[in-house]
Amino acid sequence: MANEIAIEELRAFAQRIGLTLPDDELQRLLPGVIRAQKQAAELRALLSNSDEPAGIFIASKKNQR
């Protein structure tokens, strides 16, 4: 599992994706981001290579442009 994100990384990442957030807002955001990343990572333990995502693309006439 990757290391917990630090505030400096959060700030840099926010800037990279076009978010301008004040420092106090980033501080308040950090615990939620750490929790969200941790729980997303924990889901990997459930999976085998054969498991596909729930949403799959289905070709149909509607999709033809």
Next chain:
Amino acid sequence: MENELCYLSITEAAAALSKKTVSSVELTEACLRRIEAVDGQLHSFITLTADRALAQARQADHELRSGKGRGALHGIPIALKDLYLTKGIRTTCHSAVLENWLPDRDASAAINLAATGTVLLGKLGMHEFAFGGPSTDAPFPAVRNPWNTAHIPGGSSSGSGAALAAGLCYGALGSDTGGSIRTPASHCGVVGIKPTYGRVSRYGVIPLSWSLDHAGPMARSVEDCALLLQAIAGHDPRDPACTDVAVPDFRATLKDGIQGLRIGVPRTGWFDENLGIAPETEAAFNEALKILESLGAAIVELDGTPFSVTRKANQTILVCEAYAYHEKTYQETPLQFGASVRRRMLEGAFLSAVDYITAQRARSVLNEQICANFARVDVFAVPGAPRPPEAFATVDPNEQNLRPSFTNPFNLTGLPALCFPCGFTEGNLPSGLQIVAPPFEEVTCFRVGYAYEQATDWHKRRPVV
């Protein structure tokens, strides 16, 4: 007398309209007077459409008198959560972002309800963009619980739950991405169903998370909920997730009873997660199971572990999709969002594509594990919420992650889930029970809910507002 009129069920009001002992205008005026009298304490309505409602009521009365009745909903005053698009009527999502937005079209569910002759009283308060907690920094006040205004009504369809409990409308629409119909139903002592994913069109419902959002009705009785679902269910090509399956008569088997029904309770490995279920809530739930047993059902204990894990996948998908929808606004004016919804949604900005796909893969696995239980049982029974509604003064937004979520699994799996009243705490706050059925078997949820309702009187209790 006035309050009695406001607290009629839809079926009772429809019977009175049919016998002409009451008119739609009288029902509408009674609701409007009650809204005027009590909604200053509750804040359940954001926008009231009184003039339009009275015009619709007069039209309904004219049609009913002319023998052009359109069914049980004709002339019945209802209201919509303020994320259903309504042409020319402000649709805010309880947010400064859309504070004065006038849509140029109607949501499909709003169109379908209008086609049955319902009267639209107005638009209902909610959690901002259907996410986070009670919105205390939005341009509209947070909705209060009619059973005790110091307590939250649950959300995000908080105005729908509060307005029904307070007798301000006869039916309402909510939406449910992680429990947003069922939690306010549980906390306000009313009935709500999250139908099967694909049963009701989401066209014109402002999205929170496309793959988890469900549109659905709320009411004061199980039968009323079935009537409302009948009006809004069905295929809609404008919603790519709306399934082209036959819509049954949701009331056809309502009175068939539950003799021999197998009810699964996924308690082990779930109900005691972290802080666990509150003792008062579990006691009410256990009492409800005894009543269901006395009506002929068999209770089967199930492994709750996969149900417990769903929250991680649900929340990962939800925040990613929600952020994707709102990305431009976050980049341009992030502080327009209230603090609660802003911090939760922004989590999605910092998750990766692999995180999102992993969650969607986990969704497949968990769906299979959960639905495998239908080989042993006909429905699941779980509490509507893990604890009674909290006081505003003590709401801790982080605590919801420390209690089991009894609603998330059924957004992830798309299974139909009906929530109805099953008791009260010592402090006179409602508790709810959920019945969950296999896909597109809402009729079974309604059958169990109706049987339980006939054996109890929780749904008949009224708050003093």
